Amino acid sequence: MITVTDATKDWGDFRALDGVSLDVPSGSLTALLGPSGSGKSTLLRAIAGLETLDSGRIEIGGVDVTDVPPQRRGIGFVFQHYAAFRHMTVRDNVGFGLSIRKVAKPTIHSRVDELLELVGLGGLQDRYPAQLSGGQRQRMALARALAIQPEVMLLDEPFGALDAKVRAELRDWLRHLHDEVHVTTILVTHDQEEALDVADHIAVLNHGRLEQVGNPTDLYDHPANSFVMGFLGSVSRLGHTLVRPQHIELRKLAPGEEPVVTDWSAAKITERAVVERVTHLGFETRVELVTLPSGDRFTAALTRKNANELDLAVGDSVLATADRDTEHATFDDWSI
Numbered sequence: 001m002i003t004v005t006d007a008t009k010d011w012g013d014f015r016a017l018d019g020v021s022l023d024v025p026s027g028s029l030t031a032l033l034g035p036s037g038s039g040k041s042t043l044l045r046a047i048a049g050l051e052t053l054d055s056g057r058i059e060i061g062g063v064d065v066t067d068v069p070p071q072r073r074g075i076g077f078v079f080q081h082y083a084a085f086r087h088m089t090v091r092d093n094v095g096f097g098l099s100i101r102k103v104a105k106p107t108i109h110s111r112v113d114e115l116l117e118l119v120g121l122g123g124l125q126d127r128y129p130a131q132l133s134g135g136q137r138q139r140m141a142l143a144r145a146l147a148i149q150p151e152v153m154l155l156d157e158p159f160g161a162l163d164a165k166v167r168a169e170l171r172d173w174l175r176h177l178h179d180e181v182h183v184t185t186i187l188v189t190h191d192q193e194e195a196l197d198v199a200d201h202i203a204v205l206n207h208g209r210l211e212q213v214g215n216p217t218d219l220y221d222h223p224a225n226s227f228v229m230g231f232l233g234s235v236s237r238l239g240h241t242l243v244r245p246q247h248i249e250l251r252k253l254a255p256g257e258e259p260v261v262t263d264w265s266a267a268k269i270t271e272r273a274v275v276e277r278v279t280h281l282g283f284e285t286r287v288e289l290v291t292l293p294s295g296d297r298f299t300a301a302l303t304r305k306n307a308n309e310l311d312l313a314v315g316d317s318v319l320a321t322a323d324r325d326t327e328h329a330t331f332d333d334w335s336i
């Protein structure tokens, strides 16, 4: 378990961390998720001991490490741009942490071979970093961080510099790797899809404060506020309420039909709208609409089947309905 208690850090008059308290369960893969500048890296670096807090405490495995130097915190760290030693082979890069700890050469040799198998780089021991792809280099970085058998792995946007396809592959790979090694891991990302995909816990940061912590399903289905809701998925504003686009139902109106709309006290929100655009995106169809008479724009996401049944065309009049789920925040505290 990593426990952060009331962590505060100022850069001049800018508060990068504002009283953050967080428990990271042992063996979990926890994502620190938030927009740029929300304090994710500052928090990660503080846990690593690379930044000192102005106030607050950090414990790893029940030990207060707040004043312990980074190299004695039992941490493996991987950055977005991995600083590989270019003149060293993959083998020597991965074994570096072991050789400076004066581990015997044969032990290093076999440990590195094992790690390279584990990260899918078996057979590439004698290559140099320049002879690896970006994705392979990041996997080498993870192998190097794992080599010292850290208690905790800290990953700061480790796949941030890679293209979308490789990122997605490495996400799957990281999940599987974590299932095998079970090292308590914190992953910093600003990408909600990455966090939802890979993490078993997500801590959402905004303006240096922790907005919500939970498992991906909880955060998605029961966001604590509109910021979390908007950050972990798409949102549409229907009337004064934020809803998920896929929770909006559409019914085509017959010519001349005058439905009863929006009774704000009702359990359902209803709006009359006109279809502005229909886009088929493989498994789903996105329908852009404009409400009548207020002229607000919103998007509904339908399944392809539902869209085919409705057979919507630009200019069609529809009735848009969504459940007024009280756990979904209202427009009034919408803050992104």
Ligand SMILES: Nc1ncnc2c1ncn2[C@@H]1O[C@H](COP(=O)(O)OP(=O)(O)OP(=O)(O)O)[C@@H](O)[C@H]1O
Pocket (backbone or CB within 6 Å): 011, 016, 034, 035, 036, 037, 038, 039, 040, 041, 042, 043, 190
């Ligand atoms: N060494 C520093 N000196 C001054 N300000 C800093 C320093 N490091 C970070 N900051 C500021 O603190 C804020 C939080 O930075 P941090 O890197 O923790 O955010 P982040 O959520 O990781 O963002 P990003 O995703 O862009 O890296 C930013 O506004 C940043 O400019």
